[in-house]
Structures are given as C-alpha cells and as structure tokens.
Amino acid sequence: MASNGGLSTGADLHAQDVTRRNVSKDGVQVAQDSSYYEIDLKKLQRPQSQSSLLSYLDEYEIVLAPIIFTFLAFFTRMYKIGQSDIVTWDEAHFGKFGSHYLKREFYFDVHPPLGKMLVGLSGLLAGYNGSFEFKSGEKYPDEVNYTFMRIFNATFGALCVPVAYMTARQLNFRRPTVWLVTMMVLFENSYATISRFILLDSMLLFFTFTTVLCWATFHQLRDESFSLEWWVSLVLTGISIGCVCSVKWVGLFCTALVGIYTVEDLWNKFGDLKMPKVPEDLAAALRLWTLLTVGRNQIDYASHVVARVFGLIGVPLLVYMFSFYMHFLILENTGPGDAQMSSLFQANLNGTEVGRDSPLEIAYGSRATLKNMGYGGGLLHSHVQTFPEGSKQQQVTCYHHKDSNNEWFFYPNRSEPAYDPEGEIKYVADKAVIRMIHAQTGRNLHSHQVSAPVTKSDYEVSCYGNVTIGDDKDHWTVEVVRDVASSDRSKIRTLTTAFRLRHTSLGCYLRAGNVNLPQWGFKQIEVTCAKQNNPKDVFTHWNVEHHVNERLPPGDPGSYKSPFFRDFIHLNVAMMTSNNALVPDPDKQDDLASQFWQWPILKVGLRMCSWDDHIIKYFLLGNPAVYWGSTAALGVFVALVTWYLIRWQRGYTELKAWEIDHIHYSGLYPVIGWLLHFFPFIAMARVTYVHHYYPALYFAILTFGFLADHFTRPLSRTAQWGVYSVLYLIVTGLFVLFSPISFGMKGPASQWNHLKWFETWKMTD
Numbered sequence: 001m002a003s004n005g006g007l008s009t010g011a012d013l014h015a016q017d018v019t020r021r022n023v024s025k026d027g028v029q030v031a032q033d034s035s036y037y038e039i040d041l042k043k044l045q046r047p048q049s050q051s052s053l054l055s056y057l058d059e060y061e062i063v064l065a066p067i068i069f070t071f072l073a074f075f076t077r078m079y080k081i082g083q084s085d086i087v088t089w090d091e092a093h094f095g096k097f098g099s100h101y102l103k104r105e106f107y108f109d110v111h112p113p114l115g116k117m118l119v120g121l122s123g124l125l126a127g128y129n130g131s132f133e134f135k136s137g138e139k140y141p142d143e144v145n146y147t148f149m150r151i152f153n154a155t156f157g158a159l160c161v162p163v164a165y166m167t168a169r170q171l172n173f174r175r176p177t178v179w180l181v182t183m184m185v186l187f188e189n190s191y192a193t194i195s196r197f198i199l200l201d202s203m204l205l206f207f208t209f210t211t212v213l214c215w216a217t218f219h220q221l222r223d224e225s226f227s228l229e230w231w232v233s234l235v236l237t238g239i240s241i242g243c244v245c246s247v248k249w250v251g252l253f254c255t256a257l258v259g260i261y262t263v264e265d266l267w268n269k270f271g272d273l274k275m276p277k278v279p280e281d282l283a284a285a286l287r288l289w290t291l292l293t294v295g296r297n298q299i300d301y302a303s304h305v306v307a308r309v310f311g312l313i314g315v316p317l318l319v320y321m322f323s324f325y326m327h328f329l330i331l332e333n334t335g336p337g338d339a340q341m342s343s344l345f346q347a348n349l350n351g352t353e354v355g356r357d358s359p360l361e362i363a364y365g366s367r368a369t370l371k372n373m374g375y376g377g378g379l380l381h382s383h384v385q386t387f388p389e390g391s392k393q394q395q396v397t398c399y400h401h402k403d404s405n406n407e408w409f410f411y412p413n414r415s416e417p418a419y420d421p422e423g424e425i426k427y428v429a430d431k432a433v434i435r436m437i438h439a440q441t442g443r444n445l446h447s448h449q450v451s452a453p454v455t456k457s458d459y460e461v462s463c464y465g466n467v468t469i470g471d472d473k474d475h476w477t478v479e480v481v482r483d484v485a486s487s488d489r490s491k492i493r494t495l496t497t498a499f500r501l502r503h504t505s506l507g508c509y510l511r512a513g514n515v516n517l518p519q520w521g522f523k524q525i526e527v528t529c530a531k532q533n534n535p536k537d538v539f540t541h542w543n544v545e546h547h548v549n550e551r552l553p554p555g556d557p558g559s560y561k562s563p564f565f566r567d568f569i570h571l572n573v574a575m576m577t578s579n580n581a582l583v584p585d586p587d588k589q590d591d592l593a594s595q596f597w598q599w600p601i602l603k604v605g606l607r608m609c610s611w612d613d614h615i616i617k618y619f620l621l622g623n624p625a626v627y628w629g630s631t632a633a634l635g636v637f638v639a640l641v642t643w644y645l646i647r648w649q650r651g652y653t654e655l656k657a658w659e660i661d662h663i664h665y666s667g668l669y670p671v672i673g674w675l676l677h678f679f680p681f682i683a684m685a686r687v688t689y690v691h692h693y694y695p696a697l698y699f700a701i702l703t704f705g706f707l708a709d710h711f712t713r714p715l716s717r718t719a720q721w722g723v724y725s726v727l728y729l730i731v732t733g734l735f736v737l738f739s740p741i742s743f744g745m746k747g748p749a750s751q752w753n754h755l756k757w758f759e760t761w762k763m764t765d
Contacts, residue, residue: 073161082147089608095134102130108337113327114246115200122152157195157202170216181705187735190622207244234311242319343545358547360555374539375573393462398512398525407439430480430489444474447529458528475504599693619741630700673699
C-alpha cells in the first residue's frame, strides 16, 4: 500500500497535515506548493516536558488507530449476535442458498454466486449439513450453528471499518477527518444491524469499500507507473471489482466509477508529452500492439492502455467468470433451479430426470417437453385458464418449473393419416409439418391473426380444438437449426437438436421472449408467433428436453456436455430477466418496500422480523447524524464547487494546485460514486428497499469527510479539535441512543417510544 506521505504520523502543520510528498520519479521534489508539502521542523518539535507516551501514540497512530477501530467494529457488529434464534428477514433466502451448496443442488437466483458461496462456506465451517429449510420466522434447530454463520458474515461488515480508515488516508484527509469518516462507518446503525445476519449486504459493502481503497491507492501511485506497488494496486482494484460484481450486480456502479477515473486518467496521459518511460521488457512485449505507431511516447501510452485493460477489465472478468465456474462445479446435483438452464446442461446433473431414459429420436406419438433455448427460456406450457381478451382461448405460456402441463404430443398434420399407435414408427424430420397436442387438455397448439396480449406486433398463440376438431392453423413446420451430435437432419433428437416451429399457414415463428404476462397469466412468459423471420433469434429456437415413447429404445443424453461459456452467458441473461421481473405487484401491498427519495433523508426504516412481544426485534434504520449530515454534504459540495467556479470565472485564484487536485479526487469522485449508486434506483422499475441505499451512503460519508476537512483547514488546531470533538460525540451518542434497534429490542415495542422521532419510523406500533 502506498504511504500517505512524507510523514506517516499524520502530524498537523497549522491545520495542514503533511499527508504525502510530491516527488517525481527521479527523486526531485516538485515544489507545487511549498506551504503544503514542506515541513517546518521547528513547528513539529515537541516541548521537552511533553509525555513520551503521547509522542509514541502520535508516531504509531497509523497502527494503533486501525486496531482500536477494528476492535470496536467487531464489538458493534457481533455484540449479542446470537441472541435471536429465529430465521430473520432475508436469512430465509440466503441461508437456503447456502444449504444448496452444502447439498450440491443446483438452484437459481437473481444474484451472482460469490456471496452465496461464502454463506455456504460459513455453514460448512460451522458443521451444518444443509438440511434446514430456513423458513422465515422459524426457530433454528440445535444442530445449526447459526451464531457462527452470522459471525462469519459480520466479519465482512467489521472489516469495512479499517478499510474506511485506510481509504480516508489515501484520499489525503487529515487525521481528525480520517477518524471522523471511520467513526461514521463504525457507528452507522444500519451497517451494524445488517452485518449481523446471514445476508449478502456485508460482503457487498466490504468489496465496495476495498474497491474504493484500491482505486485511491492506485491514484496515489500515478507518478510511479509500472512499479511493483503500482501493479499490485491495479490488480487488486481489478480483483475487488470482480468480487463486488460477483456478489451483486450493484457492484457494476462501483465499476463505472473506476471506469470514469480511468478514462480521465488516460485522456490526461494522452496529452502528456513527457510521459515516464515504461520498463524496456514491457515496451518490447507491447511493440506488436503499436506496430503502426511511431515514437517512444506512443509505446508508453499503449502500455498504459493495455495495462488498464488487463487490470480493470481482464482481471474482473476472470474473477467474475471463476465464481460461476465454481458455482457450476459445486452444484453437480439436480435441484430447484434446473429449469432456468439449457436442457443439455440439466441432462448432465446427477439425479436429473431430464433426458433420462428418453429415446434419442422423436417419433409421432412421442410425449415430450419443449424447452425454449433463449437465455432464461422456460418450458412450453399451457393450462385450462383462458386469455381474458383476444381470442379468449386457452393460454399458452412458458414456465420455468417442471409440471405435467408442460407435456405435448407430436402428431401428424390433418392432411396425413391419423396417428396409429400400432402402426409403423414414423420419425419427425426437418421440414415435417406436424401438430402439437397438449397432453393434459388435449387441445392443439394454435395461432391466428389475433394480436398477442402484450407484444401486439406478434400473433397470439393459444390452445384450440382437440384431436379431431381443428383446422390448418394447428399446423407447424419443423425447421432444424443445428444438432450438436449429428449432421443428419432426417430425425430430430432429444436435447441435441435445436429447431424452430414455423406456423405453416401464417408463416410466423413460435417465440418465447422475456416478456412476462400480467397477473391473469400468473406472470409467466408470453409465447407469441413472431412475424419476422430471424433465424438467429434464439428465442425462436426450441429443443426436446424430455421424451417418452415406449416403442423406442432409451438413449444416453449424458454423453453430451454443455460448454461452460454458453452456460455462463445463459445463466447471466436468465438472472437479468428474472431481476427485471421483480416489479411491485399492484394487487399487493409490500410494507417493507420503500422509495428511493426516502432513503437519503431517513424517512423510513424496515422491520426485519415479527413484532410480537416475545420476539427479539431488529429495526433497520440509520444513524440520523450520519444520514442527514452526509445527505446535506452532497448539496453543500455542489454549492462549494459552484462558488469556486463563479470566482474562477471572475478571475479569482485563491485555490492552489494541490487544493484543486484535492477537491477533484477526494471530493468530486465520492459525489460521482454516490450518483452512480443512487440514481439508477430512480429509473428501476423493480421493488426497492432501504438496504439498496447502503453502498451509496458510503460515498456520501466520504463527501461529508471531505467537506469537514476542507472547511476546518483554516482553523487553529484547537478550534479544529473542538469542531471534530463535537462531531465525534454526536455520531457516537446517536449510535448509542439507537443501539437497541441494532443489538435487539426485547419485550414490548412500546418501551422504545423515545426512539420514534417520526411517524414513519415504525419501531413501536
């Protein structure tokens, strides 16, 4: 890690701590502002009467302070962590996902796997076997060491505190500000509360914090390009980005922050005609990249670009993909999430019924399930419910769960002889014109010139008639796209053949995109007949997943493997599709949900469990001083920058170069980080909760720290410590006051009426 300056002690020099030296690569000091970077040794000399203990503490503050803060962090995150012995809030989800890893059962969730694998690891270390169902509000059995699992998760939350300390130092904040930022993270009630349970948020926050720390360290080393420390900070930034994105996709907002910085940094280097040279061996290795360029400077710039592509794109992608590789490797058994994956993937899971004993070739009379091969595709499905509009015929949808309503018979078209179960076996081939008959209701897969219920540009697909009643609009032509096992298209095969179904009369194609039907369609995927002929549209591709025909011999579908990269892409698109479907249900009231505008002003909290008197209750609410102070800081920063811009336009130059740099990187970038983490939730249609604001809150805290550092700098040392002491007391005092909502409220909720400052803080009623 880069040193924060010529003085590691953080000594204060007339309200300006010496946090770093501006030293060029050749070791010559750059005198941008001697009053900031140079040290008056006389002013740093202590009176002989001063205690040697204080001198020792001052010198080793960089070691002692993080240790003390870390100890307090573990206390605030783990005090009474095991007293509530019931499954609390989203422990019902993430504890269950951890169980799937221990049982090695494949499951599906909208979040990437790293955080949930870590939950599984905590269960493994706790001796848990994965048998508990984690039903919300249910008491933990004796054999589940839930306390250890919570401690494992809380460790990530506790480690956020020393990371915040180191980040504040790397942002060149003075010592009192470093302590203030650290204490705002340490004594933030919402951070302390959410870190105490088996959830993903503590891991998400930890990797968000480490990403910001590594980025700040990398920035500090910008004048030491291609040094060992520079490479380490670059790669660690990439690893942190990969980890935060592998826990939740919210990490992409942190990635965007680093991306914006990288673009700016490369743009500045593009105009730097005195760019430092890179090592000769690296330059030689990159000459192939710069074959068409002329001059040493172009090679240097290309080296910077390639290094950042490697460290900030390649490394995160490798980390992200590796988490999915481990996900697939561990979850080798069939489980509740199979249907989200391709049929070929499912066929290779232990214990699966997909393709098991299924005949290889499809013949007329075969009963089969058809899987849509689009990313996140489901199984072709129908049920007795009808469309409330349009044709009002029987609904046809795509469904991700295994169900007898997913079964269809392959039958000849009406111009051919009727299917004879005792006659000659006839196979379904490419270009064959067939009928698909729903096994449970006996109705034909049908389409007509009626607009689909949601995608109005396509035709509606329904079930109509029966084996004897129908018309030519029940006919579909098979068009084989590919077969991973054979080039022979005379037969379509289970699992391996991808085919399209073209409506013989209308010329449209059976399609199941990622559009969900309204509640009357049970939010299942809309199936349409697409008018546009696009052979590359994978949502018009289908395969036979399971197949029953007693007249045919069983095949061996497990001999064909599904490529990792295809499974990786498929699962990620399925996650994205399901995440977008998490929209508020207008027919239901979610008392836990909240709106984005309520978060920065601490308008609401969240009950994490039942509010019965005998239950230990937790209320997810932030420290008012931290929330309101950090939110106000965002507005004050905008006003500050506006003020300086107006002054600059009028010709005032009161800001020195180092001050502009400090405002830019230590003030502006935290604000950009807050914007990136907050504003997407304004546009999101999905249901949102208060914990979605927690990554953004960290950037608001850093902004508050910058402003405190900026405005107190001109004050005397005594005045500075007076201001900071008041801030320390307010932050700490309010944490202690509201600590019961974090450590657990025992007994009747009415005894906490003094904490209900607003009607919307529903911790008592």
